[in-house]
Amino acid sequence: MWDCSLCLNSDEYLLTSRFCSKCKRIKHLLSIYGDDVYLTLEEVLVRNSNQQKNKIETTIKPKIERTLRSKDKEIIKEIKDNK
Numbered sequence: 315m316w317d318c319s320l321c322l323n324s325d326e327y328l329l330t331s332r333f334c335s336k337c338k339r340i341k342h343l344l345s346i347y348g349d350d351v352y353l354t355l356e357e358v359l360v361r362n363s364n365q366q367k368n369k370i371e372t373t374i375k376p377k378i379e380r381t382l383r384s385k386d387k388e389i390i391k392e393i394k395d396n397k
Contacts, residue, residue: 320337333341344351361369 319332320334320340340351
């Protein structure tokens with residue numbers, strides 16, 4: 315069985331290309347936008363430690379807290395309903 319030439323781990327293999335469908339999409343974006351794809355990946359996904367801390371404090375932590383609060387409310391409601 316052949317592997318995708320880009321990710322090397324997909325079981326999917328398209329006869330018309332050497333890439334799985336997800337990697338084919340990345341290849342397509344690279345052909346359209348060129349080096350802008352690399353710049354975007356570096357600016358959005360790769361972060362230094364200060365950027366990581368900021369991302370956690372401004373984006374991730376509030377989402378976790380909202381989720382925990384809503385779960386707490388569900389648990390309290392279940393307790394009240396069972397009484």
